[in-house]
Amino acid sequence: PLAPSRPTRRVPRQKLRFRGNGKLRFRGNAFTLIELLVVVAIIALLAAILFPTFATIRGNARRTACMNNAKQIGTAMMMYLQDFDELTPTPYSKLSTGVYTDVSALLQPYLKSQRVLFCPDRDENICGASDGSVSIASANKPCIGYGYNWGPSQNFYANRKSGGLLDAYETSMAGNYARALGRPLADVLAPASTWAFGDTHDTTWYTISADSVLSRFSGDRNSRLQHGGCFSMIYMDGHAKPVRFRGGFSTTGSNRVALPRDPTQYANWCADPDAVITTEVGTMPCKNVGAAFATSVTRWFAE
Secondary structure, three states: OOOOOOOOOOOOOOEEEEOOOOOOEEOOOOHHHHHHHHHHHHHHHHEEEEEHHHHHHHHHHHHHHHHHHHHHHHHHHHHHHHHHOOOOOOOEEEEOOOEEOOOHHHHHOOOOOOOOHHHOOOEEEOOOOOOOOOOOOOOOEEEOEEEEOOOOOOOOOOOOOOOEEEEEEEEEOOOEEEEEOOOEEHHHOOOOOOOEEOOOOOOOOEEEEOOOOOOOOOOOEEOHHHHHHEEEEEOOOOOOEOOOOOEEEEOOOOOOOEEEHHHHHHHHHHOOOOEEEEEEEEEEEHHHHHHHHHOOOOOOOOE
8 A cells, every 4th residue: 555645844944135246045034123132031030030049059069068167166176175184275465576386286296187177158357367276267267167165244354254165264463464264064964055156256365255246247237147157056965057147236335146046045055054144245154145145135136
């Protein structure tokens, strides 16, 4: 039997026109102005949809990198405690030279690289021009991204404790040094819920204390804090996890404070939550200092 014949496909006619040399050429249909505008509008719409997604992806990548750094710092802290009879680091300053040796310097031998101390989401610089702890922390260099737990309120009064991982602050009788003494790990009653380090906007003597963690921050929105205020916090048992913070304007001398959004975490600054300490907001048990700072806030940051 004969095979059925294929239907003939009609080829659209092309317009022909003469070129200058007398030869013919085909001329296809061009885009109209309306079609071009539609394409442009679609591209703009896709960009509006995708760009925020790209920004979120970049933010998540920085948050992940920061958390990885935090975990390495936590591991370094554990190794330091093993080598120094479970005594926390003692930061100090040589008053004659004005050079600080911070906790970050004391942990450096246990870190793979100095870069671990820098959070990719902190864009402030020139924090450590007088900081001898980390050589990269000098003029025009980024600020260290993680602060140590001095307690809910940082203290520079002689023979006064801050409630965190440091004992009394002291200066030498000769006046050539100042230091905050380390304290035994046994003083930390709940290592799994006590902070060791965390994201900070502080400068030299980097801390996470409520009244100093924002010392270099000049904004008034939580979205401008590191990771939008979702700080990477390192605990005394070595683990790390994000904790939501918010900033506010305070009547205290520090002007700006930052506190956990969950008030039950106010005690996480305290080696012993019931220990009575003297702070900028009064003398009280360490676990109550965060609430006292909260009452000093005149206006919380906008989101």
